[in-house]
Amino acid sequence: MTVLDAAAIARHGDELYEALVAGATVPNLRDRVPGITIVDAYHIQARMIGRRVAAGETVVGKKIGVTSRAVQNAIGVFEPDFGILTSAMAYDDGATVPIEALIQPKAEAEIAFVLKRDLKGPGVTAADVLAATDHVRACFEIVDSRITNWDIRIQDTVADNASCGVYALGREKIDPRDVDLALAGMWAERNGEQVAVGVGAAVQGSPANAVAWLANTLGRLDMPFLAGEVILSGALGPMFPVGEGDHIAMRIGGIGDCSLTFGRRTADA
């Protein structure tokens, strides 16, 4: 189900890519493209990612979004979405992220999965996901939107690569056999003040369910889901805004911790 031809998909994908590179925003797509479907939006996303790959980035994994009931209610869609992680998005635990790399960033604490075996849907269960998982890690995803004022519905965020910005993985790698993912508690703080708490069950009942959804969705789309890929499984608690000079830290019970600092703007303007 699509309304856009190849030229229109390329035009919108290019527009979002150029907004990303320029650190600018564009008006939401749904008001400019009447009837735009989620499938159209994934095609636009593929174009945007294609531009990043052409510029030298490599695909390193996927992120799952719209996994919590609160976010689903907010945008009126009752299943997750996904975006693509590239090499340029990855930061080390404890790193300083240049604030110029981001437009209107917000932080989410998540559990990341790294697979040891390819997964091919349909028919993938949460148990299949756990059996194919090499390890899980704490993860900060810094979501960001190339859409003005975060004015997004599902088509806008999907086209904009599921609002992915950058991410960092915690250092500890935990075998999923050693942790109860659904009951892993999370707290996050910004500049020493607690700003979010959450739990694994906020992600589709358990983060493994979200990864199974992704495997099955990618299977239907005939997209690969490979060993070694990093999968961000969805936010355990509410997202919170971050800005220049902020230091954020979080811990997930039984899994590990992660922190990031945001750089200050250089005074060149």
Next chain:
Amino acid sequence: MLDAAAIAELANRVDGAQSNRHTIAKLTDDYPGMTVDDGYAVQDECLRRWQARGRALIGYKAGLTSRAKMIQMGVDVPSFGLLMRDTCDAEGGVVPTAGLIHPRVEGEIAYVMARDLSGPAVSIDQVHAATDFIQPAIEILDSRFEKFRFDLPSVVADNGSSARFVMGGRMRRPNDVDPATIGIVLEINGEAAALACSGAVLGHPARAVQMLVAWLHERGRILPAGSVVLTGAATEAMPIAKGDIVCARFQDMGSINVRID
């Protein structure tokens, strides 16, 4: 400060509402000068009467421990209430709520003390060294105030809305788990009704014990060995009704199941 006659009169109101299960207007309607300390004086007077009737104090509960509730009530310290032995129900059993006015359930971590703890500023390490074990708990709250209209002095006098509590699941040594990152899922009739992390309580539930000990110290008291401390809601308080099945699941600490009757 209210005089002894006023405190006694307010204790009559609160004790009457709790015993006979009827609502009352918030206490500051008739005593606009009532302070939080007056609220605790009413609590103490109620305790004196309860003990005279043979009821036993087995610990304390902390309230207003989440940032959201503190902002809502405009405070920066928790409130404290009394835990009476006869309000404790068994896990796997039935929680009687007949006559409760508008009961709600919340999930939290309970500390059980192995040794006396006292002083103005005990550390989290000292709290843990004095702790026998921690355990999952659920608390049934029931404000006696009409339409939930209350203020801090009134809710303190009403014993922090305490009604019933249940402890269960797996006991743990606090140093064998991270008490600040225990995920909690509160289910009602099989649906996840509230999701939380134990660190929602003051960043670490042991802080509620720290602040309780400091509060007791100001009043010349200690937290005796054997005490139970309910450290305050990690989850939102969810309404419950007769027939509901409540299950609270805690990371690495098991779960508590009860039926509401």
